[in-house]
Amino acid sequence: MEDHKIELKDFSSKEEKTLVFNKSDYDFQKFENKKSKAPLFAKCYDGCQGEYYYSNDVSYNKGNEYVLNYVSQGAPEIDDKDGYIIAHFTINCEAKVGDFGLIQMDRFYKETTFSTELIQHVFKRVSKLSDWPDSGTQSGMEWLPYKDVHSFLMFKIDNGKIVDVCP
Numbered sequence: 001m002e003d004h005k006i007e008l009k010d011f012s013s014k015e016e017k018t019l020v021f022n023k024s025d026y027d028f029q030k031f032e033n034k035k036s037k038a039p040l041f042a043k044c045y046d047g048c049q050g051e052y053y054y055s056n057d058v059s060y061n062k063g064n065e066y067v068l069n070y071v072s073q074g075a076p077e078i079d080d081k082d083g084y085i086i087a088h089f090t091i092n093c094e095a096k097v098g099d100f101g102l103i104q105m106d107r108f109y110k111e112t113t114f115s116t117e118l119i120q121h122v123f124k125r126v127s128k129l130s131d132w133p134d135s136g137t138q139s140g141m142e143w144l145p146y147k148d149v150h151s152f153l154m155f156k157i158d159n160g161k162i163v164d165v166c167p
Contacts, residue, residue, distance in 0.1 A: 041098025043090060043148045061131045064165050067153060071125040072162040076117040079160030082107050085114060087126050088152035095132040097151075114157065122162075126153060
């Protein structure tokens with residue numbers, strides 16, 4: 001391999017991809033600027049997290065109606081699709097969210113895509129929600145002192161508009 005490039009295997013989707021990064025393609029100063037603006041998030045214990053139904057209730061403290069109103073406020077109305085957008089994420093032991101993932105489905109639970117603008121809007125709004133419950137700083141296991149929780153919000157989309165949220 002050459003000194004000015006690095007190749008990585010990406011297994012995050014159904015098909016394996018090779019990602020190639022060339023040093024000459026990146027401006028170090030731009031990278032530093034982006035890095036300084038990136039939100040800080042860390043799991044309290046890498047690799048171990050409970051699911052949303054694990055032990056404590058980790059539903060949003062202000063309730064689903066608040067989440068629905070907050071996320072749908074200002075949402076772009078350029079899609080005319082029906083389906084579901086699922087934003088899944090980790091709530092760490094400090095009640096902060098990060099490590100986001102995305103699932104998009106139609107009404108028949110088949111893979112689909114919504115507009116980039118709508119997806120970006122949903123994730124931007126969800127990432128700003130800050131009143132998550134404490135997932136519990138103790139896991140109950142002596143060897144695992146902290147607990148992070150995997151959670152999700154599933155938004156129902158009717159004719160391109162966010163109309164409901166669960167859980």
